[in-house]
Amino acid sequence: MKLTKVREGKTDLTVPDPASYTFQGRYEPTRAPVFYNPKMEFSRDIAVLVLNALSKTRRRAIDVCDPLAGLGARGIRFAKEVSGLNKSVIGDLNDAAIPLIRENARINRVGGLVEIEHKDANLLLAEHSEPGKRFDYIDIDPFGTPAPFLDSAIRALKNGGLLAITATDTAPLCGIYSKACLRKYGAVPLRSEFCHEVGLRIMIGAAVREALKYDFGLEVLLSYSVDHYLRAYLRGSLGATKADSSASDMGYIFYCPSCGWRSAVELGGEWLCGCGMCGKPLKRAGPLWCGKLADRAFTECLVEQDRSGLNTKKRVEKLLRLLIMECEKPPTFYVIDRISSKLKRGVPPVAKVLERLIDMGYESSLTHFHPKAVKTAAPLDALMEIVDEL
Ligand SMILES: C[S@@+](CC[C@H](N)C(=O)[O-])C[C@H]1O[C@@H](n2cnc3c(N)ncnc32)[C@H](O)[C@@H]1O
Ligand SMILES: [Zn+2]
Incomplete structure (x- = not known):
């Protein structure tokens, strides 16, 4: 070998x-x-x-x-x-x-x-x-x-x-x-x-x-x-x-x-x-x-660990921080592009959708599963209204 x-x-x-x-x-x-x-x-x-x-x-x-x-x-x-x-x-x-x-x-x-x-x-x-x-x-x-x-x-x-x-x-x-x-x-x-x-x-x-x-x-x-x-x-x-x-x-x-x-x-x-x-x-x-x-x-305890010797330390930190944000959110997520395409609308920035959801009191976050998706406690019709408005 x-x-x-x-x-x-x-x-x-x-x-x-x-x-x-x-x-x-x-x-x-x-x-x-x-x-x-x-x-x-x-x-x-x-x-x-x-x-x-x-x-x-x-x-x-x-x-x-x-x-x-x-x-x-x-x-x-x-x-x-x-x-x-x-x-x-x-x-x-x-x-x-x-x-x-x-x-x-x-x-x-x-x-x-x-x-x-x-x-x-x-x-x-x-x-x-x-x-x-x-x-x-x-x-x-x-x-x-x-x-x-x-x-x-x-x-x-x-x-x-x-x-x-x-x-x-x-x-x-x-x-x-x-x-x-x-x-x-x-x-x-x-x-x-x-x-x-x-x-x-x-x-x-x-x-x-x-x-x-x-x-x-x-x-x-x-x-x-x-x-x-x-x-x-x-x-x-x-x-x-x-x-x-x-x-x-x-x-x-x-x-x-x-x-x-x-x-x-x-x-x-x-x-x-x-x-x-x-x-x-x-x-x-x-x-x-x-x-x-x-x-x-x-x-959170993993984020505190010494990562200095790891070749992938930046990627590890990015993933762990996302996982902390999304860990208490409900199962599944919504890809914003899909909702926009169903509504025949332009795609709003995910960050804007997220901001609006949180302002309206819905527990929400980004997700590591998809860069253009949100996890949220909001019902689908409420999320569709937000995407429609934006
Ligand atoms: C995906 S590789 C493991 C990679 C390794 N864990 C790493 O991080 O580099 C799967 C290994 O399982 C071994 N393997 C497959 N079936 C096995 C079995 N029934 N018992 C023990 N080893 C097995 C293969 O020879 C192979 O080396
Ligand atoms: Zn249906």
Whole structure:
């Protein structure tokens, strides 16, 4: 394998040489014998911040697991860049990955903190499912869907631990391949302007449903949709009351493809049959997570973390600040261009629409999901009137 060196945060990584594994002139990570995607540095940077924040809340050193590690970019970075770490268990099924993980542990001098496992992720997690062996943090970062690993990850998570999940199968989650979404996540997706938010909520909802059967509640500390993937950090708490509280945040989103009206309904709630604005038939997405997509206090704490060594620090700060603004707003968002085009009007600046909504007393914000959209508690007809006036 042709190798080269890169530096992410404070960690040096030996990685496949991008120049040797290209398709149509561009680096194609899946062509390399061991997977490494430089575009995911942003995701890894945020994971390092999250783990440092988690570690500060613990009186003891934490145990973390990166069971789908590739060359160990995450697990090695955790060992090198997270203070208060007891051990980082790093696994991958690919034979070629193991010597690279070992090499990366060596060059970063973190061999004493790292345990390397050449085995299936579900087997590795199952071996850590008994009390005393569980992890404070598990990072499920697979090819495509995290669904096959959710059950074993939840069983290997300590009470109060954090489960991080990535999904790169945005086509099923966003409704392009709805049968695949039903198969992988047991949920119906929705083609709409807010399909990435629905996808994120379906992914979180699938994890919550896996946890409920163990009387384990999950709450969302941070989640987002960027580039080609969806990502969530979920805190697990044991107990029927905690699980009931998570279940109460599950539900469906009903949407009118004709006028854009939408409404969230809780899991046991009565289904809506006609649009609340035009009366036409509705589409239904879910079951999915209808609760908050980030915890304000936790996200504010991430903004306070030292980001000076991170190559993506500016982008991280921008995203976190947006997530803080939107975290307590209702599900879904409205793309202003779409409303303007329905009204056959020019497009007003999003900032002006937002200002007017807030002046009128509606809880509203921008959203990281779309640069020209607002999240708002205002009903659609009120928003349409504002766009019409502006
Ligand atoms: C998307 S890559 C991981 C990237 C890595 N987390 C990072 O941040 O660089 C997915 C990895 O999972 C490994 N893998 C796939 N199925 C597996 C399984 N059932 N058990 C363990 N590893 C698996 C692949 O070999 C690949 O290295
Ligand atoms: Zn309608």
